[in-house]
Amino acid sequence: MTRVEALEQIKQRALARMSKQRVTVGLATCGIAAGAEALYDTLQRELTELVNADVEITRAGCVGLCKYEPMLEVHTPGQPTTTYVNLTPAKVQRIAREHLAEGRVVTEYTLDHLSNDGSILDRQVRVALRNCGVIDPESIEEYIAMDGYSALGKVLTGMSREAVVQLVKDSGLRGRGGGGFPTGMKWQFTKDAVGEHKYVVCNADEGDPGAFMDRSVLEGDPHAVIEAMAIAAYAVGASEGYIYVRAEYPLAIERLNKAILQAKELGLLGENLFDSGFNFDLRLKLGSGAFVCGEETALIASIEGQRGMPRPRPPFPANKGLWQKPTLINNVETFTNVPQIILKGADWFADMGTAKSKGTKVFALGGKINNTGLIEVPMGTSLREVIYNIGGGIPEGKQFKAAQTGGPSGGCIPASLVDTPIEYDSLIAIGSMMGSGGMIVMDEDNCMVDVARFFLEFTVDESCGKCPPCRVGTRRMLQILERITQGEGTEEDIAKLEELAAGVKAGSLCGLGQSAPNPVLSTLRYFRHEYEAHVKEKRCPAGVCKSLLQYSIDPETCRGCTLCAKVCPTGAIYGKVKEIHVIDHDACVKCGACESKCPFNSISRR
């Protein structure tokens, strides 16, 4: 029996097992935090009592509907999948007794029933996330059942290295970690590089605050990354690989470790894979908390055991990378696309997306949006579709103000540009960038100057200190932004910010510094009036910057109930029972306690 036939046997066995009625419980970090472990235990207890229910329970990754966690799905052969959301152990008990034992769907707990628009999932196209929430990430058999490792088999038993690289090139896949560099080109450069020993590295140092698709893939479908890395290693001529993963993701690390062991046991990692003579060994390296290590040369330095500081390129890692050897570095989401491209072809992939941005992209929707979570859509989908149709709009009837993409390296897209198609080049044209796919939505209550200050604070903290434009320049920019948000800024400060931004962009050594000014530049471009209000009128229009706020009581609606005076920690509110109350602005510390206590909404913040 050949290795391919052996794989097929495992697949058929797993498929037979999975074709029974199955319940998948979403047990990624977010599901667990929301209480999914208790659901799993309840379900298991219930099922042992229900003799007539032949049901399998699977611990799956996450489907991406964070808002609806904890959740589970019931898959019954021949019927559409039922998605139960916002569960409690009591609700699970009912589902077990009614749906699993007697076949009656508990409609009021389903996603279709609880969301205004049940099509959140239908509107998505899942390539990178295809297995997340569907299979048990700790079972290699279930991954194989979904055609796992057959792309590796296809490559090793019938494709030349050149053909693999060409296929990835033809697909138009570009790096999903931020830069958007054509993946096939990177593979070609590494393949062509001279050197006996080469490395393949997976960048799983997902540091962009607000992006968590890599965590979801690693927790929900770790084998996809392993298989893709083996394919890449064959194509570029490497025999060793590293996954550099953040220490902040303990569950991802645990599942990756298990997955690597399982792959080794089945001979899908190690020596002579698919009897082709090709060897590939894979290891984890844990990060230690440094955003800059997402930059490829800094990441290499960190694997080598040094401080994660970038170095000038060229030479690029493709020629001189890890331990000065040719090294291919791709991001998690980039890798997960590869096995699908091998199996379904370059055209299948290139048919999705736009002229220059092919395929799909995963976005982490967060901030002021109803359906927080992970979504995957074809490149070129408009921001409007993402925010209103898939994201379900802004909570509490507030106004959409801006979407921040690209994290600390990106920019804010204002509401006026909501019809922009999301692709690499269109985002750069409007002053933002794709980045790794974090998308933080902001409403009228978010101050854009404060947001810019927040990101600068982040880059100042994370600047490695090697080059002065970044180390000193970002600090000076932060000081100016702090002055402005504290009401001490001048009009000259805005001009200085722009001048510094240009210098930091042009003079910094790596992507961190070169892109650090983007949050400032894009908010200046679209929300200059907010900066001016802070500087000229000493006013924060969104009511966020504390130093500029003033609380006052509306004499028209105040009933003199004294609640505000009682809750005020500094005794800054005067007034007798049934008399209009007044705030002493000198004594007020702007804690907002009175505002949240007032039963008549008489206290306003300006």
Added chain:
Amino acid sequence: MDKVFTQENKLKLAKLHELISEYRGQPGALIPVLQQAQELFGYLPREVQEIIAEGLRVPLTEVFGVVTFYSQFTMEPKGKHTIGVCLGTACYVRGAQLVLDEIKQELGIEVGETTADGLFTIDATRCIGACGLAPVITIGKDVYGRLKPQDIKGILDKYRTGE
């Protein structure tokens, strides 16, 4: 040196030496050794760094450089429970600062400090990737999401009573 290596720590010390000999000579060994040493001792005092430097034949300056570069390494002992307040973007725009302020007020300490009873340390952490539950804090391995400042006292009380 006596201060750090009490009787209880002698065992840990033996483990540290084992760890070092396991990694000695391997390229890129410093960071994994530091990570495991921190797991062992809870922090990386100068004395531990000296042993690692000597054992791996790496200059102490380099060890110190690496320890101070990465935010996960600490040279100060931490409290029994470390509270990580996520200050990632999603948490920040959903009010993480107010949650942090509440924790600071409730415990009477600043970020990076430990309470006098040695029970809690506050850390402002980077995004932990649970953005859908923002704002989020972690206490040890427990994750609490969708928080409001008024939830804090109840959560901390659970750890105070040693539950």
